[in-house]
Amino acid sequence: MAQDAMARPRGATLRDVATVAGVSVSTASKALNGRAHVHPDTRRRVMDAAERLSFTPNVLAQNLTSGQSGTVGLITNDLEGRFSIPILMGAENAFGAGKMSVFLCDARGDAIRERYHLQALLSRRVDGIIVVGSRTDVRPSLGHEIPVPVVYVYAPSDDPEDLSLLPDNVGAGQQAVDHLLSIGRRTIAHIAGDPTYAAAQDRVRGIQHAMAAAQLPLVAPTPFGNWSEAWGRAATRQLLATHPEVDGLICGSDQIARGALDALRDLGRDVPRDVAVVGFDNWEILATGSAPPLTSVDMNFEALGRMAAERVFAALDGERQAGIVTQPCRLVVRGSTIDGA
Amino acid sequence: MAQDAMARPRGATLRDVATVAGVSVSTASKALNGRAHVHPDTRRRVMDAAERLSFTPNVLAQNLTSGQSGTVGLITNDLEGRFSIPILMGAENAFGAGKMSVFLCDARGDAIRERYHLQALLSRRVDGIIVVGSRTDVRPSLGHEIPVPVVYVYAPSDDPEDLSLLPDNVGAGQQAVDHLLSIGRRTIAHIAGDPTYAAAQDRVRGIQHAMAAAQLPLVAPTPFGNWSEAWGRAATRQLLATHPEVDGLICGSDQIARGALDALRDLGRDVPRDVAVVGFDNWEILATGSAPPLTSVDMNFEALGRMAAERVFAALDGERQAGIVTQPCRLVVRGSTIDGA
DNA sequence: CTGTTAGCGCGTTCAC
DNA sequence: GTGAACGCGCTAACAG
Numbered sequence: 001m002a003q004d005a006m007a008r009p010r011g012a013t014l015r016d017v018a019t020v021a022g023v024s025v026s027t028a029s030k031a032l033n034g035r036a037h038v039h040p041d042t043r044r045r046v047m048d049a050a051e052r053l054s055f056t057p058n059v060l061a062q063n064l065t066s067g068q069s070g071t072v073g074l075i076t077n078d079l080e081g082r083f084s085i086p087i088l089m090g091a092e093n094a095f096g097a098g099k100m101s102v103f104l105c106d107a108r109g110d111a112i113r114e115r116y117h118l119q120a121l122l123s124r125r126v127d128g129i130i131v132v133g134s135r136t137d138v139r140p141s142l143g144h145e146i147p148v149p150v151v152y153v154y155a156p157s158d159d160p161e162d163l164s165l166l167p168d169n170v171g172a173g174q175q176a177v178d179h180l181l182s183i184g185r186r187t188i189a190h191i192a193g194d195p196t197y198a199a200a201q202d203r204v205r206g207i208q209h210a211m212a213a214a215q216l217p218l219v220a221p222t223p224f225g226n227w228s229e230a231w232g233r234a235a236t237r238q239l240l241a242t243h244p245e246v247d248g249l250i251c252g253s254d255q256i257a258r259g260a261l262d263a264l265r266d267l268g269r270d271v272p273r274d275v276a277v278v279g280f281d282n283w284e285i286l287a288t289g290s291a292p293p294l295t296s297v298d299m300n301f302e303a304l305g306r307m308a309a310e311r312v313f314a315a316l317d318g319e320r321q322a323g324i325v326t327q328p329c330r331l332v333v334r335g336s337t338i339d340g341a
Numbered sequence: 342m343a344q345d346a347m348a349r350p351r352g353a354t355l356r357d358v359a360t361v362a363g364v365s366v367s368t369a370s371k372a373l374n375g376r377a378h379v380h381p382d383t384r385r386r387v388m389d390a391a392e393r394l395s396f397t398p399n400v401l402a403q404n405l406t407s408g409q410s411g412t413v414g415l416i417t418n419d420l421e422g423r424f425s426i427p428i429l430m431g432a433e434n435a436f437g438a439g440k441m442s443v444f445l446c447d448a449r450g451d452a453i454r455e456r457y458h459l460q461a462l463l464s465r466r467v468d469g470i471i472v473v474g475s476r477t478d479v480r481p482s483l484g485h486e487i488p489v490p491v492v493y494v495y496a497p498s499d500d501p502e503d504l505s506l507l508p509d510n511v512g513a514g515q516q517a518v519d520h521l522l523s524i525g526r527r528t529i530a531h532i533a534g535d536p537t538y539a540a541a542q543d544r545v546r547g548i549q550h551a552m553a554a555a556q557l558p559l560v561a562p563t564p565f566g567n568w569s570e571a572w573g574r575a576a577t578r579q580l581l582a583t584h585p586e587v588d589g590l591i592c593g594s595d596q597i598a599r600g601a602l603d604a605l606r607d608l609g610r611d612v613p614r615d616v617a618v619v620g621f622d623n624w625e626i627l628a629t630g631s632a633p634p635l636t637s638v639d640m641n642f643e644a645l646g647r648m649a650a651e652r653v654f655a656a657l658d659g660e661r662q663a664g665i666v667t668q669p670c671r672l673v674v675r676g677s678t679i680d681g682a
Numbered sequence: 683c684t685g686t687t688a689g690c691g692c693g694t695t696c697a698c
Numbered sequence: 699g700t701g702a703a704c705g706c707g708c709t710a711a712c713a714g
Binding site for chain 1: 425627
């Protein structure tokens with residue numbers, strides 16, 4: 001778009017800088033890279049020339065030598081970018097902004113497209129691949145023929161030789177219970193999400209475990225459904241009809257929790273006075289928009305992304321690692337459990 | 342992670358393939374690229390060797406010659422990825438998956454970080470830059486010193502020499518009105534979002550224009566607030582208190598619309614029978630979760646992304662273009678305006 | 683201190 | 699039908 005862009009389509013090169021500064025290319029290289037054995041005056045001139053030409057080193061060419069590209073590929077299967085974005089941010093931040101760039105591509109849950117993107121990424125010589133799934137269930141490994149480290153996030157690989165990073169959904173369930181107990185609730189029920197999701201089962205396990213530890217029963221058997229607000233509304237109405245004494249309600253997702261809040265209001269129950277409600281995911285747009293705003297357990301995706309990037313580069317440094325690593329979740333308290341919070 | 346990965350950290354090169362196949366590099370190159378003057382048997386051997394070594398051509402090196410990298414940088418200021426993701430998908434799909442890859446980076450609305458990412462992207466020799474803003478207000482241009490085409494999406498550049506792509510928010514307002522009129526609503530009100538956003542003002546203009554064209558007044562002066570559900574709830578209560586006759590309600594965003602639905606239910610109004618409600622943005626998670634689901638005007642981000650990518654490459658082909666281009670929006674009808682839809 | 687030379691991985695002429 | 703030579707932009711050994 002710039003005028004000079006047409007004349008010099010790809011920007012100034014080191015050669016241009018060297019010419020302008022009246023030195024050789026290698027001297028210019030050394031000067032700009034702050035390496036020794038360069039006279040201060042020479043360095044000045046080179047720096048000035050670079051400045052004047054608004055020279056940008058070609059990282060690709062730089063890395064042609066080193067073999068690394070400072071680039072990571074992120075293959076997601078999470079259409080809405082709900083997980084991918086925070087994970088990407090985390091990865092980007094792992095080494096300071098700009099030091100590493102992330103290719104993002106969406107495979108839409110399609111294995112063919114996934115391999116296609118994998119190929120495209122490898123051909124661009126990414127230093128590593130981060131694969132993000134849309135559910136915490138195991139997924140097929142991309143295999144071990146890949147010449148760069150691969151880290152699976154959220155959806156673990158079915159191959160124990162691979163490294164998979166997961167949020168601790170069991171712990172998340174425990175945190176939800178512990179919070180309700182800490183604010184004095186004793187008559188607690190859980191409305192779970194889609195039973196085919198490992199995340200749903202894990203959260204249930206964590207909840208049951210924490211309740212058992214407190215020597216309390218769940219006031220009703222846990223109903224499973226899906227992750228929708230509609231399910232939250234229906235299940236809550238059902239639950240309150242049979243167990244009106246409930247004073248603490250854990251919902252399998254923020255969407256379910258939103259449905260629960262709706263139903264509770266329709267039933268004339270005050271939240272949090274009559275019933276305290278906790279969700280999972282801490283999906284901002286849902287959790288902060290409701291009345292009252294929703295207490296929720298955050299999956300810490302950003303930390304997962306940061307860790308994923310770190311592991312990729314650790315693997316490049318030869319550090320072999322495998323198995324499933326879980327990352328603790330984080331409870332975010334809002335008005336649905338503590339008035340005015 | 343793979344065993345061979347440690348031995349040959351960066352994957353097989355064309356040279357490796359040639360060696361294994363017992364031919365020269367150039368022969369291997371021609372064979373793999375399906376070019377003529379290669380004996381079929383030779384080609385076979387080369388292909389086999391490439392297969393065996395799981396050889397991936399290095400696009401970076403390929404493009405070292407052509408000067409293009411098949412890569413676009415996407416700088417976003419939209420933290421939640423609400424706009425960026427669909428725009429990215431659109432860009433990715435513009436030329437068929439894998440043909441082009443997208444670097445995504447988030448500048449968090451910070452000009453410094455933006456320039457930093459710009460630098461990082463340029464140094465990776467992207468073929469073009471797409472800048473995505475979080476609001477449709479004009480934003481400072483990145484300047485014309487950039488050696489690749491830049492396209493601004495959602496937030497237009499303040500420099501008319503730049504190319505900016507925007508959703509047609511005025512048209513979106515008109516579509517909302519036309520839809521309500523088409524289902525027989527005549528007593529229409531609008532609850533606007535944050536008045537400091539151009540998008541809010543544009544939608545208001547479109548709505549006023551369409552109402553004027555139908556020779557109908559808005560039943561109440563349009564209140565401005567912010568984009569939240571809380572504002573939607575408050576404004577709706579206020580509106581219904583003074584104008585209980587409203588039968589069509591246009592909300593400045595899906596969040597506001599969700600708040601409106603809440604308030605309407607509290608007031609005992611049936612949606613859509615008593616009041617039909619339309620939102621803007623078609624934010625799936627909000628629009629489909631409510632009861633009833635929300636009719637909303639979609640901003641067509643994916644189309645914007647596709648167009649952005651096309652314009653980048655058109656510019657590379659020398660096609661100069663500038664100014665602001667708007668893209669029509671798309672009404673998505675659901676149960677909040679037509680029963681059961 | 684500075685310049686020269688040799689690659690990095692690949693496609694692309696060219697001569698053979 | 700094949701192979702050597704060149705270049706892309708840069709860094710890293712060496713020479714000077």
